[in-house]
Amino acid sequence: MWSVPELGRRRFGPMALRTIARLVVGLPSGTLPGLIAGEVYDRDPQAVFDALGPRINAHMDLADLAFDLEPADHLDFEDLAGLMPSTPLSFGVALMTPRQLAYLFGLARRSGVLTAIEIGRFKGGASLAIAAGMGAKGTLWSIDTGALEARQPLAGRGESFDDQLRRTCERFALDVRLLVGDSSTVDLDVDGVDLVLIDGDHSYEGAKSDFQRWGNRVRVGGHVLMDDALPLGSYVRFADVIGRVVTEVLEEGRFREVRSVDRIVHLQRVE
Numbered sequence: 551m552w553s554v555p556e557l558g559r560r561r562f563g564p565m566a567l568r569t570i571a572r573l574v575v576g577l578p579s580g581t582l583p584g585l586i587a588g589e590v591y592d593r594d595p596q597a598v599f600d601a602l603g604p605r606i607n608a609h610m611d612l613a614d615l616a617f618d619l620e621p622a623d624h625l626d627f628e629d630l631a632g633l634m635p636s637t638p639l640s641f642g643v644a645l646m647t648p649r650q651l652a653y654l655f656g657l658a659r660r661s662g663v664l665t666a667i668e669i670g671r672f673k674g675g676a677s678l679a680i681a682a683g684m685g686a687k688g689t690l691w692s693i694d695t696g697a698l699e700a701r702q703p704l705a706g707r708g709e710s711f712d713d714q715l716r717r718t719c720e721r722f723a724l725d726v727r728l729l730v731g732d733s734s735t736v737d738l739d740v741d742g743v744d745l746v747l748i749d750g751d752h753s754y755e756g757a758k759s760d761f762q763r764w765g766n767r768v769r770v771g772g773h774v775l776m777d778d779a780l781p782l783g784s785y786v787r788f789a790d791v792i793g794r795v796v797t798e799v800l801e802e803g804r805f806r807e808v809r810s811v812d813r814i815v816h817l818q819r820v821e
Contacts, residue, residue, distance in 0.1 A: 606635050618649060618811045619656040628652035636812045638785050644675025646777065646813075651679045653811045654747070657773060658683025663744040667767065668692040669733045669760050670750030672699065674715035676777075680747065681724040689725045691740060693733045693764075694750070734759050742769040749777035752788045757795045765799070768819050774805065779815040789813070 591598045616632040631652035634640065644651055658666065658680050664687060671677045671694045681690050699711050709717075712728050719726045729736055733750050746768050748760045757776075765774040779792040796815050799805050808816040 628656040654679045655683040664688045665743040666690045666745040668747045673711045686723045693729045745773045747775045774817045
């Protein structure tokens with residue numbers, strides 16, 4: 551049985567395929583092209599892999615290997631995250647690229663982070679990366695409304711995402727304190743923390759409020775990480791909104807930009 555690309559090459563020329571593609575993405579409903587792509591994947595996933603793989607990975611080689619955490623005399627595993635592709639297809643449990651997760655873990659470990667606040671956790675992947683980087687002596691407060699999980703049925707999982715995270719953290723004696731509520735109203739008597747990750751409400755007002763309420767709780771010299779602040783190749787979702795918040799924060803002069811890693815912008819408080 552021929553795959554979709556093989557059928558396409560046999561039945562249509564390049565011009566016809568481009569015309570079909572323009573018609574599909576030009577359909578009135580913004581979700582319909584996605585539904586069509588999903589149907590192709592369900593019927594022939596190998597065809598999708600064969601089409602996307604070369605486009606995603608062909609440009610990668612060691613000459614462009616990024617060392618985001620600037621290793622000294624040896625390489626740790628998180629330094630090798632640049633060997634892996636950084637695309638929305640590699641987001642996984644944390645909805646972040648391997649480079650972003652490696653950066654979270656490495657920053658927490660190498661900077662001696664012992665207190666951290668996370669805004670938005672969903673499945674808990676980033677929560678675990680930060681907690682693991684801090685180790686057993688660290689404490690992470692994680693705030694999330696639970697709205698994303700509420701839209702996903704529990705069938706087949708047996709336990710909630712928060713229960714999965716609690717169980718995993720208990721296994722490794724990691725102090726992760728899960729708060730369920732709106733970050734704009736949750737009351738938490740914690741200040742002067744080492745690190746804050748903001749990845750919650752992606753509206754301009756929500757992201758701005760999260761920075762004002764939580765980003766400003768880092769100590770001088772502490773770190774704020776804003777996710778989804780930059781495009782990732784052709785994937786630009788939320789970058790204009792979160793990027794605007796980052797620009798305004800930098801203009802105020804109390805934070806400086808350390809670096810960007812894929813979609814994350816790392817800010818450090820200077821005053």
